[in-house]
Amino acid sequence: MKKRKLKIFSFFSGSGFLDLGFEMNGFEIQFVNEFHPAFMNAYQYSREKMGLSKPIYGYFQGDINEFLMSKKNEIEEWIRQAREDGSLVGFIGGPPCPDFSIAGKNKGREGDNGKLSLSYTNLIIQMKPDFFLFENVKGLWKTARHRAFYEELKENIQEAGFTTTERLTNALEYGAPQDRDRILLFGVQKNVIGKKSLEEFPWEKYQKYSVEQTKKLPWPNTNAFVRDSVTICPSGIPKELTVQYWFEKNDVANHPNENDYFQPRSGLVRMQTIEEGDVSKKSYKRLHRWRYSPTVAYGNNEVHLHPYKERRISAAEAMSLQTLPKAFELPKDMTLTDKFKTIGNGVPYLLSCGIARTIYDFLLE
Numbered sequence: 001m002k003k004r005k006l007k008i009f010s011f012f013s014g015s016g017f018l019d020l021g022f023e024m025n026g027f028e029i030q031f032v033n034e035f036h037p038a039f040m041n042a043y044q045y046s047r048e049k050m051g052l053s054k055p056i057y058g059y060f061q062g063d064i065n066e067f068l069m070s071k072k073n074e075i076e077e078w079i080r081q082a083r084e085d086g087s088l089v090g091f092i093g094g095p096p097c098p099d100f101s102i103a104g105k106n107k108g109r110e111g112d113n114g115k116l117s118l119s120y121t122n123l124i125i126q127m128k129p130d131f132f133l134f135e136n137v138k139g140l141w142k143t144a145r146h147r148a149f150y151e152e153l154k155e156n157i158q159e160a161g162f163t164t165t166e167r168l169t170n171a172l173e174y175g176a177p178q179d180r181d182r183i184l185l186f187g188v189q190k191n192v193i194g195k196k197s198l199e200e201f202p203w204e205k206y207q208k209y210s211v212e213q214t215k216k217l218p219w220p221n222t223n224a225f226v227r228d229s230v231t232i233c234p235s236g237i238p239k240e241l242t243v244q245y246w247f248e249k250n251d252v253a254n255h256p257n258e259n260d261y262f263q264p265r266s267g268l269v270r271m272q273t274i275e276e277g278d279v280s281k282k283s284y285k286r287l288h289r290w291r292y293s294p295t296v297a298y299g300n301n302e303v304h305l306h307p308y309k310e311r312r313i314s315a316a317e318a319m320s321l322q323t324l325p326k327a328f329e330l331p332k333d334m335t336l337t338d339k340f341k342t343i344g345n346g347v348p349y350l351l352s353c354g355i356a357r358t359i360y361d362f363l364l365e
Helices: 017-023 037-050 064-068 072-083 112-127 144-159 211-215 243-249 268-273 315-321 336-345 349-364
Strands: 006-011 027-034 059-061 088-093 131-137 162-170 181-189
Touching (some): 006 017, 006 349, 017 027, 017 349, 027 037, 027 072, 037 336, 064 112, 112 131, 112 144, 144 162, 144 181, 315 336
Parallel strands (some): 006 027, 088 131
16 A cells, blocks of 8 residues: 655755755655745755755745745645645744843843744644644753743644644754754644644654763863864763764765854964863853764854864854755855754754654654
8 A cells, every 4th residue: 555645845944954954864855944045045955965955845044924824725725635635734834042041141031032932833724734743942841930921832633633742852862963952742632633642643663762861971071172182082981972973974074065164253362271171161162072962053242162282163064063964055155154053953863864764654654
């Protein structure tokens, strides 16, 4: 018997890290929505470089709220067409999250970005996809006043006929070399799920590591910074969770974005004094080559320094820590600010792959 196809409508797509994980694990990306022109351009550029097909219903650069108003009939028709061959249609997206981030604006539901979470859930309720994924920062789930808003959104979705499951997930669990927590909310229409129950959704099916156990391993602490030094990976730690492993795996020194990094106007002397592995400060964190990275995010003056070079890390190096395929690249004419913003906003590729495979198995078993 031929399996049903799983088709994705993507929102808040950025440069497509989350989409790529789904795309490479059995899903078809049918439609892409992103507000920021530079991110949308990077999405299209990277797919063209990787030889991936364009979404059948195209790219829409603009506000998601248009699909609740002027473009409502248009997206309804696309969903109807996508289902004609018996396919299941899913929405995936992570609304911009600074308003829920402890390190960000923290304006919550009243912030401009916070309101987009409501727009996304309203779109899910109105368009009734067969399944959806909602991704956001842990602050939406862990901070009391934001959690109340999250629970309200979830309750609205459930009242619209969806059954849901959620998990606070860390990128380390899927083999990505960074300590990055994200809340994931997955939902399926009750008439689609039938007798199955999301209470037994196998969140851990494709996880390789326990965060708690991983953090207890004998990771190196700090070492004196020595420019261009060479050291050996210590024993007792998983090498694939280290910064250096991913630098080598993606051959970052020969990547098209290898020279994309900010040149310090000042602070070079200060940069030279920070030890390898000292990530204790809010800014100017020097990564340790034989440890995993803090969350790959570069807003709010957060600066990540190269373990053994007198500079910030490059876009190529940052993308390797997001575990993107070596073939993924960003446009040469994209500004450095936009490059690092879209990298920091993205979902680690291995995390996306693991979640996509879990959802695929669950829906088609």
